[in-house]
Amino acid sequence: MKKRLQETVLELIVQKGLKFTMNDIAARQGISKRTIYEHFNSKQHIIETLVDDAIKEVKQREQMIFQQKNWSYEQKLKAVLLIVPSGLRFGDTEVLMQMKRFAPNEWEKIDHLLQDEWKTVQQIIELGIQEGEFRSLHVPSVIQLLRGASMAIFDPDFHTHEVKPLPEAVATMVDVVMHGMINKREL
Template sequence: MRERILKETMRLIQQKGFAFTVSDLAQGLAISKRTIYEHFSSKEEIVESIVDSLIQHIQQREREIAADGQLGVLEKIHQILICLPQEVEKMDMRLLTDLKKFHYNQWEKLDAFFREEWGIVSKLMEQGMAEGVIKPIPLPLFIDLYLGAIQQMYDSRATVKHQMPLGELLKSIMDILLFGIAAGQGKEK
C-alpha cells in the first residue's frame, strides 16, 4: 500500500504541485484518509519519502553510470549530472519552487544533496583532467557554476524555466557547461 500511496502522490505532484491535500490523495486512490495515515503519519512524511526515494535513485544511478565501462569519462559526468528518475524528468521546474514553499525541510534536504554530494563527479573530473579529456579547471568553480545555473532556475524571473521540462533543462545546462557554446569551427584552441 505504501508504494501505491507514493505512486499516486507523484501523479498528484505532477498534476497539482505540492499543494495537493491528503483528501486529494485518498480520493485518487479510492481509499480513506485513515488508510493513508495507517502508513504515513502526515503529508510531510509522504513528501519526505518521495524526496528520500529521489535521492536514493540518483545515488544508485550515479554508481551505475560511474561503473559503466562502455562510457567515456566525459559522458559519465554528463549522464550523472543530468540523471533524474523518469517520474521527475518531465516535471516543470516550478515544482522545486513549490517544494521549497510548502515543504521547506524537504527542499533543504534535496538542496543539501545537490550541493554536497560531489564525490563521484569530482573523481571523474580529476580522471578526465589527468587523461586530457577535460581542461584543467578549479573543481569548486565548476560546481559553483553548475549549482548557480540550477539555483537560477528557482528564480521567478528566470525566462527559460517555464519553457522546458526539468530533465531537458538539466541536459541543456550540462551541454553548455561541458561543451561550451562555440560551434565546432568557432572554437579557438
C-alpha cells in the same frame, strides 16, 4: 500498498501540485484515510518520503554511471550531470516553487543535494584529467561553476519566467559546460 499510495501522490502532484489532500489520496485509491495513516502519519511524511526517494535515486544512478567500465569520462560526466529524478516531479516548475514555499525542510534537502553532493562528479573530472581525456583544469573551480549553474537551473524562480521544461534546461546547461558556446567551423 505504500508504493501504490506514493504513486497516487505523484499523480496528484502532477494534477494539483502540493495542494493535494489526504481525502484526494483516499478517493483516488478507493480507501479510507485511516488506511493511508497506517503507512504515512501525515501529508508532510509522504512528501518527505518522496523527496528522500528522489535523492536516493539520484545517488544510485550516479554510482551506476560511475561504475560503467566501457564509458569514457566524458560520457560519464554528461550522464551524471543530466540526471533529473524520475519520481518526484522536479521537472515541474510549479512543484519546485511550491516545494520551496510549502515544504521548506524538503526543499532544504534538495538544495543540499545541489550544493554539496559533488563527490562523484569531482572523481569523474579528476580521473578524466589523469587519463588525458579532459584538459588540466582547477577542479574546485569547475565544481563551483557546476554547482552555481545547477542551482540556477533548478531554482524555481528561474522557471517562473522560462517556459522550457527542467530536463531541457539541464540539457542546455550540460551542453554548454561540455562543449562551450562557440560554433566550431572549419576554416
